[in-house]
Amino acid sequence: MFSPRKLTGQRIQLHPLELSHAEGLYESAKHQEIWTYLPNKIESLADMIQLLESALSAKELGSEYPFAVYDNELKRFVGSTRLLNISVSNRNLEIGWTWYSPEVWRTRVNTECKYELLKYCFEEFQAVRVQLKADVRNARSNQAIERIGATKEGILRQDRILHDGFIRNSNLYSVINSEWPEVKNRLEHFLKD
Template sequence: MFVIIYFYLRYGGIYMLEDITLVGSTVELVPLERSHTDELFQAGNHQAIWTYLPKRISVLKDMMHWVDEALAGKRSRTELPFAVMHRQMNKIVGSTRFLNISEPNKNLEIGWTWYSPEVWRSGVNTDCKYMLLTYCFEQLGYVRVQFKADIRNERSNNAIRRIGATHEGILRKDRILPDGYIRNSNIYSITADEWPEVKNRFETKLLRGMHD
């Protein structure tokens, strides 16, 4: 049985990028709220998560700032952040978001994705990416979705390649990380004309219960 995704819009019409809850087979993606901060901290209180990301979360105050920055991006309409709620566990296990949103050009990036190590290689990432990409291409009518990853982060790069994204190149000296390291980032994308083939790959993986 294919995964069924339900779309719920809180505001506006279905072709506007607004608050939305996406329900998949394993997780729900719910609009990020400040009330999620404590649960996000519990899920993200593992330093292995933050090794290659531009922020470090060590104490609850760090997560409070992280959530506030995500919500500021939402208010500016450049980001749309989600909390990842595991349906069976009934708890938050991570976060992801749309960012660098360009509604006039119908493109955006999926990023700031992280999960608790307890759900790594569990299928959570496959479920999340399938829902987000389906929404982008089939509901919003977007033409391009981008992904970025530190070139050293083998786990993230492999996950992006496995979903069928095309490697476009390396963005050199892209970010200065908290430890002072200046990272280079791999750039990937999926375009609307590639989506049917990528979607078929997702649905094959989901039917087989394959892990990320």
């Protein structure tokens, strides 16, 4: 059964995405370096509303489940992430469309988000596979995915067309259910403090 809900860590809360999150997310999305490797570029509140409407449409179709990321320390929304390419019959899905305000880069925010999402995927949804992708040029995102213990499977050539017309290649990573206990321990070790 696939039925996500609000997920809560020590520093973050993953709220099921709503249009009411648009203004708070837009405030965090104004740093243009966020959008370098993503298909969309957010330059206005209207752009953010359009991005959220697209995510919510995909949620209605059952192919995605988007979240707004709330930082308990900063007391505001600092980004967004999604469960996507959801296949209930095959019990697999992807974590993606993740972006954060640069002020939380290299903090525990991403680690906690990935921990809560993977924990939901493997322990509640009973996933057999969770995949993650990142632009091959995006060293920061690739390092973050590798840091959690995901296995690199290869490169998806010409996987996405970005907002500027660039056709990106994506590194493909996964965690499978037999690897989850080790990945979980690794993430819990990172989150100790």
